Amino acid sequence: MPTIYETVSSTLLWAVLASLIVAVPGLTIAYLLARREFLGKKVLSTFTTLPLVLPPTAVGYLLLRLFADDGWLGRERLGFDLDIILSWKAVVIACSIMSFPIFVRTARVAFEEVNPRLERMGRTLGMGRQKVFLSITLPLASRGLIAATLLGFTRALGEFGATIILAGNIPGRTQTLASALFSAQQSGNETLANQLLGVALLVGFIAVYTTERLASKCSLRKEQTG
Amino acid sequence: MFSKKGADGMKAVKTIFNISLKARFGSLNLDLGYKGSKRVLGVFGVSGAGKTTFLECLAGLRKVMSGQITVAGEIWLDTETSCFVPTEKRHMGYVPQDHLLFPHKNVRGNLEAGKARAVQGGQDFQSVLKKVVAVLELEPLLDRSIDQLSGGERQRVSLGRALCSGPKLLLLDEPLASLDLPLRRKILPFLIRIKEAFELPMVVVSHNPTELQVLCDEVLILENGRNVMTGSPNELFTSDSLFNVAKEHGFENVFSGTIIEKSDQVDRLSLSGKDGDMSIQIPATDAFVGDRVLASIGSDNVLIGLEQPRGLSARNCLSATISRVENAGTRWLVHAVVVDAVPEFVVEVTCDAIEALQLESGARIYLVFKASSVSTLSG
Structure with a gap:
């Protein structure tokens, strides 16, 4: 049996990995949805939101079909085995997919809140599109983007339904804080369940509190330095 | 891009503005032409006449169907040769009505926002900054944040930001319209100083004849996207057809x-x-x-x-x-x-x-x- 420490640290690691995986495509899609008009924008928006409205187990099952031997990303089609199912990689993938919509939606709002005329001012001052994005859009959206990262991270941290279908609940291998709590409760191990609950509360509190601090520091800096 | 400059270089120096634009934006049909050698051009018209749209076309922020824009010998747009210089390469400073300062930067940060282009254009940024700070009296404001500034101060910083970016043309969109009367009185002298201290071509958009009289060498009257008259401000605002429009503010x-x-x-x-x-x-x-x-x-x-x-x-x-x-x-x-x-x-x-x-x-x-x-x- 892994210790609580081991379960928690691997859960945190997987949630961080999932957040990192989500960041770049998430930011890109959020920016495109907020700032550009293109064919199929609504379809893209709907697809990125789907995991939020589907039962997590349905998403897990969909991923299972995808990575199964005869799936689109399965051994038969690719010619080699990605070795996803029932591995830590499955946990990270399930967490990424489940936290993607909430990250994109929050980041999109953060970008939409930046006055596009400020970006155009940047261009009249000689900044190319990339520089406008880096020195105007990104800093002005920073608070919302921090919130998006936090929400995505906590979503990944607590992911259960999709993870348990794609990665299972193998202690020491794919068991997360959420699935460990589930197992403890099911097997009547109340002490362990209570301990896991305490840890979950603590981790959640620290994550939200840290972000609140960061966000207020960020806005404080804005107020002080403009 | 500037290949045409050499051949008629002498002529280009004399003609500062050579503009012809045709475009349709919603219900506005922009169709105007202007060629002139006066350094400060005013654009007058009632709201909805297309003044701001015209400025945005000059700035490259809007695409036009057909036309040509040459400012001080540099071609920015020529639809015949498919030449379109993007906004960031047009070397102009744009001052909007509502200042649009960057809220995440302080005054100095805002003034330095266009530094890269000024340096690229061969200017010594520090001396430009010094001159702008002196002309607009920005020294005491440099380390302040934007929300610590009054309306008039914001407008001065916005003017300064545009001037620091190494512009070859200054576009002012109703620079005083968002200010109340006593503040206008404080900012107008700065605009006059800018006109005198920086020998830049300027386009000033306003619906206030007095401002244009004070600042401009020549005024273009816009009506429904067309320039219906061009002339010296005094001549235009006392003319038969315009006197009554100008009269809204009183001929001053x-x-x-x-x-x-x-x-x-x-x-x-x-x-x-x-x-x-x-x-x-x-x-x-x-x-x-x-x-x-x-x-x-x-x-x-x-x-x-x-x-x-x-x-x-x-x-x-x-x-x-x-x-x-x-x-x-x-x-x-x-x-x-x-x-x-x-x-x-x-x-x-x-x-x-x-x-x-x-x-x-x-x-x-x-x-x-x-x-x-x-x-x-x-x-």
């Missing part, structure tokens, strides 16, 4: 003079010319003796006398010579020369008065007005 006689005397309630302003000294009383200003200030008086606030009046409460009486009398719709305008240093005064009178006083060009008259009718536009 704008003149500058030097403060020579101060008291609690009134200042004495000297309007000296080669052909004589003349001074008038104006309401007390914040300016000091020796300062130059801009003052204005509405064309309907001046009385005409054939003889020097006596026993009047009005404190100002200037002798003048009528240069012309013209009809502007239902009113008549008398143009009179006071001293050569001051533009002609325009006085609005009725048809009856023209007949009764036999006002005609060449006649000697006296212009009478109260000190309190004079407004100061600066100081």
Whole structure:
């Protein structure tokens, strides 16, 4: 049996990995949805939101079909085995997919809140599109983007339904804080369940509190330095 | 991109603006052409006439169907050769009505936002910054954040930010419209200073004739996206068709003079010319003796006398010579020369008065007005 420490640290690691995986495509899609008009924008928006409205187990099952031997990303089609199912990689993938919509939606709002005329001012001052994005859009959206990262991270941290279908609940291998709590409760191990609950509360509190601090520091800096 | 510059380089230096644009934006049909060698171009029109759209086309922020834009010899747009220089490469400073300063940067950060282009254009950024800070009196504001600035200060920083980016053209979109009257009076002198200190071509958009009179060498009148008239501001705003539009704000006689005397309630302003000294009383200003200030008086606030009046409460009486009398719709305008240093005064009178006083060009008259009718536009 892994210790609580081991379960928690691997859960945190997987949630961080999932957040990192989500960041770049998430930011890109959020920016495109907020700032550009293109064919199929609504379809893209709907697809990125789907995991939020589907039962997590349905998403897990969909991923299972995808990575199964005869799936689109399965051994038969690719010619080699990605070795996803029932591995830590499955946990990270399930967490990424489940936290993607909430990250994109929050980041999109953060970008939409930046006055596009400020970006155009940047261009009249000689900044190319990339520089406008880096020195105007990104800093002005920073608070919302921090919130998006936090929400995505906590979503990944607590992911259960999709993870348990794609990665299972193998202690020491794919068991997360959420699935460990589930197992403890099911097997009547109340002490362990209570301990896991305490840890979950603590981790959640620290994550939200840290972000609140960061966000207020960020806005404080804005107020002080403009 | 600038290959055409060499061949007709001499000609290009003389012609500052060569613009022709055709575009459709919603219900606005922009279709105008202008070619001119005056450095400061004003654009006047009622709201919805397409003034801001025109500026945005100049800035490259809107795409036009067909047209050409050449400013000071540089081609920015030529749809015939598919030349379109993007906004960031147009080397112009754009000052919008609502300042649009970057809220996440302080004043210095805002001024430095266009540094890269200024440096790229071969300018010594530090000396440009120094000059801008001096001209716009920004030194005490440099380390402040944007939300610690007043409306007038924000507008000054916005002007400074545009000037620091190494522009070859300055676009001002209603630079005073968002400010209240006392603030306009404080900012207008800065605009005049910018005009004098930085020898940049400028395009100033406004719906206030007085501002354009003060700042511009030539004015273009926009109506439904077309330029219906072009000419010097004084000529245009007293013209038959425009007088009534300009009248919304009142036609203002704008003149500058030097403060020579101060008291609690009134200042004495000297309007000296080669052909004589003349001074008038104006309401007390914040300016000091020796300062130059801009003052204005509405064309309907001046009385005409054939003889020097006596026993009047009005404190100002200037002798003048009528240069012309013209009809502007239902009113008549008398143009009179006071001293050569001051533009002609325009006085609005009725048809009856023209007949009764036999006002005609060449006649000697006296212009009478109260000190309190004079407004100061600066100081």
